[in-house]
Amino acid sequence: MAMSKEELKAAILDKAMKSPKPQLYVKDFYACDPDAKPRDVKNAANDLVKEGKMTFWSSGSTTMYAAKGRAKDEESRGT
Amino acid sequence: MSKHDTPMMDDLEKGPWPSFVSDLKRQAAKSPQCWDILGQMEQSYKDKITHWKHGGIVGVFGYGGGIVGRYSDLPDKFPGVAHFHTVRLNQPSSKFYTTEILRKLCDLWEKRGSGMTNFHGSTGDLVLLGTKTDELEPLFYDLTHDLNWDLGGSGSNLRTPANCIGKSRCEWACYDTDAVCYAMTMKYQDEIHRPAFPYKFKFKFSGCPNDCVAAIARSDLAVIGTWRDAIRINQAEVKNYISGANKPNGGAHSKGSKFDIQKEVISLCPTGCMWMEGDTLKIDDAECTRCMHCLNVMPKALRPGTDQGATIMMGAKAPILDGAQLATMIYPFIKLDAENEFEGLVEIIEKVWDWWMENGKNRERLGETMQRISLPVFLRVLEVEPIPQHVKEPRSNPYVFWREEEVEGGWERDVKEFRKRNAM
Ligand code: HEM
Ligand code: HEM
Ligand code: SF4
Ligand code: SF4
Numbered sequence: 001m002a003m004s005k006e007e008l009k010a011a012i013l014d015k016a017m018k019s020p021k022p023q024l025y026v027k028d029f030y031a032c033d034p035d036a037k038p039r040d041v042k043n044a045a046n047d048l049v050k051e052g053k054m055t056f057w058s059s060g061s062t063t064m065y066a067a068k069g070r071a072k073d074e075e076s077r078g079t
Numbered sequence: 080m081s082k083h084d085t086p087m088m089d090d091l092e093k094g095p096w097p098s099f100v101s102d103l104k105r106q107a108a109k110s111p112q113c114w115d116i117l118g119q120m121e122q123s124y125k126d127k128i129t130h131w132k133h134g135g136i137v138g139v140f141g142y143g144g145g146i147v148g149r150y151s152d153l154p155d156k157f158p159g160v161a162h163f164h165t166v167r168l169n170q171p172s173s174k175f176y177t178t179e180i181l182r183k184l185c186d187l188w189e190k191r192g193s194g195m196t197n198f199h200g201s202t203g204d205l206v207l208l209g210t211k212t213d214e215l216e217p218l219f220y221d222l223t224h225d226l227n228w229d230l231g232g233s234g235s236n237l238r239t240p241a242n243c244i245g246k247s248r249c250e251w252a253c254y255d256t257d258a259v260c261y262a263m264t265m266k267y268q269d270e271i272h273r274p275a276f277p278y279k280f281k282f283k284f285s286g287c288p289n290d291c292v293a294a295i296a297r298s299d300l301a302v303i304g305t306w307r308d309a310i311r312i313n314q315a316e317v318k319n320y321i322s323g324a325n326k327p328n329g330g331a332h333s334k335g336s337k338f339d340i341q342k343e344v345i346s347l348c349p350t351g352c353m354w355m356e357g358d359t360l361k362i363d364d365a366e367c368t369r370c371m372h373c374l375n376v377m378p379k380a381l382r383p384g385t386d387q388g389a390t391i392m393m394g395a396k397a398p399i400l401d402g403a404q405l406a407t408m409i410y411p412f413i414k415l416d417a418e419n420e421f422e423g424l425v426e427i428i429e430k431v432w433d434w435w436m437e438n439g440k441n442r443e444r445l446g447e448t449m450q451r452i453s454l455p456v457f458l459r460v461l462e463v464e465p466i467p468q469h470v471k472e473p474r475s476n477p478y479v480f481w482r483e484e485e486v487e488g489g490w491e492r493d494v495k496e497f498r499k500r501n502a503m
Binding site: 025026027028030037038039042046049050055056057058059060061062063066071 | 133134135136138141143144147148165233234235236273274275276277278279433436437440441442
């Protein structure tokens, strides 16, 4: 049985906060609920961004996700 | 921000061709940050290393694409380019603009950014080059409210779809590329603006095999117009080409010598399926690969057939390590019908997305996933029956692996029974 959307979002956010790497690929969240469709996981992660709990981190060619405040920005990373 | 000493940049103004250095200097009168671009480039030429850093969390609220963060690693020396973010705008289908909208856009961009543009980036977008983080939200507000213009895709999103001019101008178009590109752009807004995939995904739409948007080389899913029936031949116009009354290629490559249909058309047909019977041109359409050569040379005499649609090809990519790879033909022919909202195409797109989202690795383009799992497996995933046209060359892999359910009686055999007939 797949989790409810709210349960899935909580699991994703938990993983984003606890994972040693601050930035994660959308695929890294598939394991949060092996029964969920990839598209549902993607939508849940994007919802968390809309709610301001996570941020996108984009290299320009790939996009990753991070819990708010955990993503390294080029600007603050310094030279 | 003022002029730097840039001897190596200045050198690039000396040729007979237009120079981006001259353009930047001219724009610097209005946008002084352009001096810092020239200064930083000069520095990079000296140091033989880029001073741009790219990527980050910049964007506009609610969107996960369309803005690519870019920063100088020498912000103290070149403060004008300390932030220099790129903005991608969804270009109109076929890139038809009114001068009015272009003027408005230029005014807005000089107010909110460097004034520098790129018409157009490789993906197809109109690219605005260089602005600060603080300007992004106001720019986006004006773009969407005053200009009714939206951002394009970047990152792991569906990238801005692009098409050739198709039926709006071109008599070879076998389907309405503008209509399909527009319909897919509107249908997949969420995938364009928010990341959806393991990596980028591109659609491109060409109306015929001339493939003017280079869909075959540049898109994960290429929709290329074609026809199923016979090339339409106007024999009277064929005679006019032979007599010289019609100029081959519309006169484009003419060297003044007399047109030789045997040398310039029939002998160049890659499948050797054309010949003359007296003064009548014959084509064995079953052998024709729709290469477009004969139609391009004699457009008044030859036209695509009337049973028109598209070939779907997948998996083009240009990764740095293995080199470029063209798309592989997957669906030889589908009909594209606006009446049913291009249902057949939508079904194919969603089938391949669902599978790729699950099976593609991070930062792996569809073409690489296809290579990794092999074409036979990919065809099985899409439930496409293999046909000879799927085979690139005979015998490069002569082995066909049957699956147990395809073999009568499965894998289990009575060895003793067999040995009675075939002693060891
Ligand atoms: C100059 C010498 C040779 C040339 C140019 C040559 C060329 C070829 C070619 C073109 C094929 C067909 C491959 C295919 O169907 O894809 C073939 C098959 C074969 N050749 Fe040779 N060959 C040469 C010498 C030999 C020798 C000396 C042997 C054995 C001692 C040999 C054993 C075989 C075998 C067993 C096959 C059949 C493979 C199969 O299709 O099952 N060949 N050869
Ligand atoms: C340097 C030595 C050898 C060379 C270069 C060689 C080359 C080849 C080639 C080119 C093929 C065809 C593969 C294909 O169908 O694409 C082949 C098949 C075959 N070779 Fe050899 N071979 C060598 C030694 C041997 C030896 C020593 C044996 C047996 C003792 C042998 C038995 C066979 C058999 C039975 C096949 C057919 C396999 C099949 O079609 O399933 N080969 N060999
Ligand atoms: S791809 Fe074909 S239909 Fe499209 S513009 Fe080029 S020649 Fe015309
Ligand atoms: S389109 Fe190409 S393959 Fe077909 S008949 Fe013309 S030249 Fe030959």
